[in-house]
Amino acid sequence: MENPILQGMRQHRTVRTFTDEALSPAHIRQAVEAAQCAATSSWIQAYSLLHVTDAAERETLAELAGGQAQVHSAPGFFIICGDARRHRLLMQKEGKPFQNNFEVFLTSIIDAGLFAQNLVLAFESQGHGTCLIGGLRNRLADVAKLLELPGSVFPLYGLCVGKPAEDPGTRPRLPFEAICFEGRYPSDEVMHKQMLLADEASKTYYAERGTPKRSWSGGIIRRFAKLHRENLPQAYLDLGAKLS
Template sequence: MNPTIEVLRKHRSIRKYQPIALPEEHIDAIIESAQMASTSSNVQAYTIIGVTDPAKKQELARLAGNQAYIEQCGLFLVFCADLHRLKEATELHGETFHQNTESFLVATVDATLAAQNAAVAAESLGYGICYIGGIRNNPQDVSVLLQLPQLTYPVFGMCVGVPDQEPSSRPRLPRHAVYHSDAYDKEKVTLGTQQYDDTMHEYYKERTNGKTLTTWSKGITDKYAKPGRGHIRPFLEGRGFRLE
């Protein structure tokens, strides 16, 4: 259709990398693309930490639940929501900085939009990427390792590097299940889940030579039938975020 849409449609997460560093001009292009993402009221409430130090990558891999590809990839980016800079800017003018759940959300969304621009830029240069939410398993240790100030937190990491595997792309929900005309249609959601369960059953079966016989909704159930990462709210409050 066009080269941008081609890159977007070809996306698949890469979990095995060749140990090759990225040239500086590619890192610049990826970060400049990240910075051009839309940002709420131009607040740009995020900071990106690029990690190439092998010891730090090894430690981050461990903190993220032993995800070895963090160590292998050429560049590991940590996207941080950042209200610290906004507080500093407000105080420059002698005012008190006010924050709440809304500003937390703004910073988290800003970091995420920048990250997805970085992902697409990296993929357009031929690199593979993988988001790493696993760093929120131990967010306090990650924050200490990266010397993050109060009012910042690591939202997720992202491996960027030269792929050492060629996985097929993962099927998505049927379009009618996620795109509704003019109003939310719950029936389409129900039907879409049923259809997607069939698709994913086949996908897992094929990928594992018949060993994994599960569905998408079963995976969701396993994840959401118990609370996840209950440490996040106290962690965020400890970093100075006011979730009120």
């Protein structure tokens, strides 16, 4: 019998349709404060969470994210940002140069990712469903402009939260052996074999949902056959990131 934390982690599935039930400030505070307990590089806590409450702004964001209705229909919508701003401000106050480089940007992304996953689990533990919105990076510069984000704040993805109005089921993951290697990374041949196994599990998932011809590898092949979001380096540079 798994402990409640492991059980909760295994129950994760992305939810894209929500009931009208409001997301309470008490639930938000509880989830955020728990999520902040994630480990953070050198205790720098290089992230922020922007709660977008203006309905018109959320409609615009839904469009900017590629017409994703849940961005404005979910009871709660947040933007997870890597954030080096408070560190920059502190250095400025001290009259010392803020030594900015790629590591500063990368650390903020890593810290924000750990916080975000903790936040998803915290909301789910309260009975909420969540949907992360990477589509927010489709037109990152427009998002930053709309929300008047200051420099050194790097929007990474959105997060829709609310009580689920659907039960989409869990998506299978790669087998343990396909991602956890002992001592050395396996050969290409072994990797291919493990991906075939993963495809079998994904075919069952798709067959149960009436699309038996789909598979995990089919999705990957479509995804990596073209470049996505090529404007991102410039957009993050404009927000004050250093990419080298």
